[in-house]
Amino acid sequence: KAGVTQTPRYLIKTRGQQVTLSCSPISGHRSVSWYQQTPGQGLQFLFEYFSETQRNKGNFPGRFSGRQFSNSRSEMNVSTLELGDSALYLCASSFNSGDGSPLHFGNGTRLTVT
């Protein structure tokens, strides 16, 4: 069974630009969550989608948005990039949010904003 796939692995963008990151969950998984990892703040929850609906949102500005498609694939978008958005963005999936099954993480997208 293929794991969680995130594309691209690396991205370099300039301040003010926008970026879209993609995540394909494990087949059959309906819940997708996104996390940001930085050296200072650690792993922080961005948002969670379940059956195309945003179920929870973390404490991030509105520049961070996401969506989930009918095949459970998910994208997150960051607009008007700032230097502080440089981070590792991790996507995670689980079969059914709330059933106690652990999250399965992808290897992340490393975003560098210059």
Next chain:
Amino acid sequence: DQQVKQNSPSLSVQEGRISILNCDYTNSMFDYFLWYKKYPAEGPTFLISISSIKDKNEDGRFTVFLNKSAKHLSLHIVPSQPGDSAVYFCAAPMGYGGSQGNLIFGKGTKLSVKP
């Protein structure tokens, strides 16, 4: 305010000995805890979990202990192996609407197991 705290950024242990990683939490509403392991350039992988109705859960070399009165949990690895060298994260679900996709993570402890 950090709701899940791992106060030791790093830990070094000799191969074959016990590794003990600690985690404290402040939110008494947490009823489920997970440990994840992360190697460089990879995403975190699930290791072991524990429900608040238990005080111990064991899986092979890994055992997690939960002390609810102290709001403290610990992960024991016995015996430690060089391949266990990684960053270990303690996490708890916020649980809104039963969701467990929203995890609060500690900042991690980097374990180094020396041969």
